[in-house]
Amino acid sequence: MSTKLNILVPVKRVIDFALKPRINKAGTGIEKTGVKFSINPFCDIAVEEAVRIKEAHKSLVNKIHVVSIGPTKAQDVLRQSLAKGADSSTHIDSGEQEVEPLNVAKILKQVAEKNESNLIILGKQSIDDDSNNTGQMLAGLLNWPQATNAAKVEIKDDEVYVTREIDGGEETVKSKLPLIITTDLRLNEPRFASLPNMMKAKKKPLEKLKLKDFDVDLSARLEVLKVEEPAAREAGIKVGSVDELVAKLKDLKAI
Amino acid sequence: GSTLAFVEANGSEISSASLSALNAAKQLGNPVVAVLLGSGSKSAASQLNKVEGLSKILVSEDSQFDHQLPEYIAPAISQLISNNDYSHFVTSATAVGKNVLPRVGALLDVQPVNDIIKVEDPTTFKRPIYAGNAIVTVKSNDAKILLSTRSTAFEAVPLTASESYPVEEFTPTLEKLPVEWVSENLVKSERPELTSAKIVVSGGRGLKSKENFDKYIFPLADALHAGVGATRAAVDAGYVDNSLQVGQTGKVVAPDLYIAVGISGAIQHLAGMKDSKTIVAINKDEEAPIFNVADLGLVGDLFEVVPELTEKVKA
Numbered sequence: 001m002s003t004k005l006n007i008l009v010p011v012k013r014v015i016d017f018a019l020k021p022r023i024n025k026a027g028t029g030i031e032k033t034g035v036k037f038s039i040n041p042f043c044d045i046a047v048e049e050a051v052r053i054k055e056a057h058k059s060l061v062n063k064i065h066v067v068s069i070g071p072t073k074a075q076d077v078l079r080q081s082l083a084k085g086a087d088s089s090t091h092i093d094s095g096e097q098e099v100e101p102l103n104v105a106k107i108l109k110q111v112a113e114k115n116e117s118n119l120i121i122l123g124k125q126s127i128d129d130d131s132n133n134t135g136q137m138l139a140g141l142l143n144w145p146q147a148t149n150a151a152k153v154e155i156k157d158d159e160v161y162v163t164r165e166i167d168g169g170e171e172t173v174k175s176k177l178p179l180i181i182t183t184d185l186r187l188n189e190p191r192f193a194s195l196p197n198m199m200k201a202k203k204k205p206l207e208k209l210k211l212k213d214f215d216v217d218l219s220a221r222l223e224v225l226k227v228e229e230p231a232a233r234e235a236g237i238k239v240g241s242v243d244e245l246v247a248k249l250k251d252l253k254a255i
Numbered sequence: 256g257s258t259l260a261f262v263e264a265n266g267s268e269i270s271s272a273s274l275s276a277l278n279a280a281k282q283l284g285n286p287v288v289a290v291l292l293g294s295g296s297k298s299a300a301s302q303l304n305k306v307e308g309l310s311k312i313l314v315s316e317d318s319q320f321d322h323q324l325p326e327y328i329a330p331a332i333s334q335l336i337s338n339n340d341y342s343h344f345v346t347s348a349t350a351v352g353k354n355v356l357p358r359v360g361a362l363l364d365v366q367p368v369n370d371i372i373k374v375e376d377p378t379t380f381k382r383p384i385y386a387g388n389a390i391v392t393v394k395s396n397d398a399k400i401l402l403s404t405r406s407t408a409f410e411a412v413p414l415t416a417s418e419s420y421p422v423e424e425f426t427p428t429l430e431k432l433p434v435e436w437v438s439e440n441l442v443k444s445e446r447p448e449l450t451s452a453k454i455v456v457s458g459g460r461g462l463k464s465k466e467n468f469d470k471y472i473f474p475l476a477d478a479l480h481a482g483v484g485a486t487r488a489a490v491d492a493g494y495v496d497n498s499l500q501v502g503q504t505g506k507v508v509a510p511d512l513y514i515a516v517g518i519s520g521a522i523q524h525l526a527g528m529k530d531s532k533t534i535v536a537i538n539k540d541e542e543a544p545i546f547n548v549a550d551l552g553l554v555g556d557l558f559e560v561v562p563e564l565t566e567k568v569k570a
Contacts, residue, residue, distance in 0.1 A: 017503055020522040021385045030389060041504050101357065102366040127503055130384055131369045133357040136325065140361030145326055145434035148354050161437065165498075166350040168448055169441035173324070176433035185504050186497050221366035225379065225392040233529065236550040238541075242563045245535065245553050252550075254512040254533045255454075255479060255568055 001158050003177060004062040007050045008117035010108050011043035011066055011081055013074040014128045021128075027226050030128070039077040042123025045183040048190040049153060050121050051085035057155060063087040065115050069094050069104060075206065082201035083193035090207040097211070099218060101133035106216045108134070109141045117178070119160070124149050124182040135182035145175040149184040256342025257286040257310065259335060263323075263351055264291060264299035271451075272347035274411035277306060279404040280345040281412070282374040286310035289420075290335065292328060293320035300422050305414035311421045319429055322436035323351045329358035331427035336363060336399055343377070348403035356403050367401035368393060372408035386503035386526035407509040407530065442498075449499060452482030454512040457501055457528070458494065459486040461517020461538065461557055468494040471557065472516060475565045484508065486524045502527035517557045520545030537561065 015021055015030065016038040022031045039047075047066065054061040066081040067090040068074040078089040090111060099107070112120060125132035139146035147162035151170060154161045161174045165184045193201070211218060239245045249255045260280040263270040280287045289312045291299050296314040303312055313335065319327045332355065336344055344359065346352035348370045360367045372390070373381035379394045380402065442448065449455060456476040462468045468489065476483045484501040485494060501508055503523040513531035518524060520536070520543055528534070529548050536549035539556050546552040553560060 015385075017523055018521070021388050023389055030385065100366050102360060102364070105361060128385060130386065131357075131367075132353050133360070133367065133369065136354060136357035137361040139325075140329060140358035143430075143432075145432050146354070146358065147434075148325075149350065166439070167450070169439065171322075171439040172437040174435050174437050179434075185500065221397045222368065222393045222395055225394055227384075227389050227391045230383070230387060230390050230529075233534075233548050233550075236534070236546070236548075236552060238546070238552045238554060240553075242553070242560055242567055245551060245564065246567045248551050249512070249533075249535070252533055 001060055001155060003118060005053070005060055005119050006062050006115060006117045007053065007064045008112050008115055008120045009043070009046050009050050009064060009066045009081065009086065010120070010122050010134070011047060011068050011077050012040045012123070012126045013037050013068065013070045013077045014040045014126050017041055017127055023227050023229060027228060028224065029227055037073065039080060040123050040126045042125060042127075042183050042185070044190040045185070045187050046121040046123050047081045047084055047086060048188045049183060052188060053153070053155065054085065060155070065089065065117070067092065067108065067111050069099055069107060071095060078206060079198065079201050080193045082204040083197040084191055088205040090209060092209045092211060092214070094211050097218070098220070099211070100220055100222060101131050102137055102221065103216055103218050104134050105137035105141055107214045108138050110214055112138070112142065119177060119179055119181070121181045121183065124184055135180050139180040142178070144178045144180055146180040146182070147173050147175060148182040150181050151184055151186045153181060153187070256340050257288055258283050258343040258345060259341040260287055260289050261332065261344070261346040261352065261355070262289045262291050262299070262303065263347070263349065264295070264302070266295060267298040267302055269299060269302050270347070270349070271411050272349045272406040274306070274414070275406040275409040276345050276347035276404045277412045278409040279371065279374055279402070280343070281308055283343050283377050285342060288313060288341070290314070290332070292317070292331060294318050297422065302414070304418045304420060305416050306412050307416040307418070309418070309420050311423060313423050313425055315425055315427060317426070317429070323354070324434060324436060325354045325358050326432045326434055327429050328355045329362060330429060333359050333362040334427050335425070341399065343400045343402065345402045345404060347406050352403050356401060360401050363399060363401070365397045365399055365401050366395070367403065368395055369403050370405045371402055372405050386523070387507065387530065388526060446476060447480065447482045449482040449484055449501070450506055450508055452510055454479045454481035454514070455484050455501070455508055455510045455531070456481045456514045456516065457484035457486065457518060458489055458516050459518030460488040460492065462489065462494060465494045467558070471561045475514070475561055478565050478569045482510070484528070486518055486521070515545050515549070516561060518545050519543045520548065
């Protein structure tokens with residue numbers, strides 16, 4: 001590859017994947033106080049992939065920049081990403097405001113332009129809103145190619161080969177830079193940030209911005225009318241033997 | 256206004272996910288125009304004559320669409336939407352639909368409503384968030400509404416009509432981007448694919464080893480012509496490939512029958528399977544949370560129960 005890589009990795013802080021989210025009393029959203037938050041698992045995979053590209057192609061990568069839009073606490077996931085090998089970071093303080101994927105993509109477009117990014121790696125979706133939108137939208141706004149749901153990324157000469165998870169299997173696409181990649185679960189297993197690296201990460205740059213620093217109309221397009229529990233399953237029964245199980249399944253016409 | 260519905264086909268066969276998206280499109284109450292892209296679109300279009308209640312079919316046989324690259328599909332769709340009076344665009348939330356819809360949203364400056372499970376009215380929809388642990392009702396305030404549909408939530412429209420819809424060809428303006436399709440590797444398993452299987456047999460950490468997973472789970476799946484799934488713990492322990500993972504960060508399945516073997520029922524696994532029609536749990540720990548969502552629970556040693564069950568369903 002003749003051009004140096006400026007990798008941008010947007011990351012999001014979300015309720016930890018192992019917790020069951022609770023709906024707030026007003027039925028307007030998810031209870032967020034007193035809940036453990038972590039980096040969105042797919043974003044963690046994106047950070048890991050960027051670091052692996054840098055480790056495999058040292059002379060090729062100029063820098064890895066991570067960015068997060070979220071409350072002040074989102075700086076924690078930036079620090080972790082810096083500890084894992086990112087070089088610099090930007091926190092865009094959004095307070096408690098929810099920012100829709102389209103508006104996130106518009107902000108990220110400006111961040112990418114400012115950082116002269118030519119490879120953007122993002123999680124395929126965040127496990128809170130589950131929209132699976134931001135990477136594709138950013139690609140559309142920038143008019144760049146997109147390789148979503150990546151299971152494998154290889155750089156060969158001046159092209160990036162991405163094996164993508166699709167319904168029923170995989171496909172491979174190749175593209176020149178600039179390019180957007182979104183990560184699927186199988187791409188890699190993220191490393192843990194060691195304590196010494198967490199200490200070193202405190203010295204790496206963390207730029208602090210606010211939403212109003214960006215020329216983006218943040219008004220929401222989607223109005224949340226209510227948030228509710230999914231329909232509860234009716235209580236089941238215990239069966240005492242395999243014969244009883246098979247008989248019940250036949251009654252239900254399940255087998 | 257009218258509704259534009261994106262239809263995927265494999266050769267001349269319309270995908271079942273698109274047939275369920277057409278059901279959602281019809282529920283919006285406006286005339287439905289179907290659009291098919293790529294070589295062979297016209298022959299697939301003729302299959303749509305078996306669907307009741309469409310108004311017309313648009314096709315473009317440009318071979319640039321043949322590998323469903325979103326870099327070409329998205330501008331083609333967004334041009335159709337901008338140049339006509341469509342109030343809605345609907346696609347199924349397949350791998351292709353998820354790849355294309357947000358890009359269309361960016362081109363049209365619209366925030367799509369993704370993966371809907373219910374049409375409340377033409378601007379209000381229900382969709383799962385937090386891996387289905389909550390359902391949000393949202394109203395779109397955009398001038399054009401872009402939707403993707405979860406195919407387990409809408410029945411496929413029947414292929415029983417004999418209409419003769421007008422078929423119109425159109426020619427979108429496509430800018431060439433430096434991306435190319437290289438190859439595909441589709442899983443050629445004798446077993447049904449996990450996300451579309453009518454029955455899924457899943458194994459968890461209770462299997463204790465890869466050898467046991469192979470010995471106990473696969474024969475039961477084969478006896479039931481079922482797909483095979485696994486928990487994150489089973490994948491992390493190396494029992495199976497992680498393409499089989501069911502859960503919040505894996506695949507979401509909703510088969511007619513889900514048999515959970517040696518699975519405790521961690522929240523993140525339940526998120527991936529709790530919409531299954533009938534859930535069976537086999538676990539030696541009667542306190543396991545999986546029993547809270549199971550219709551039929553059998554407390555017992557899976558290494559005895561599963562072989563017996565395998566024999567008895569074969570009989």
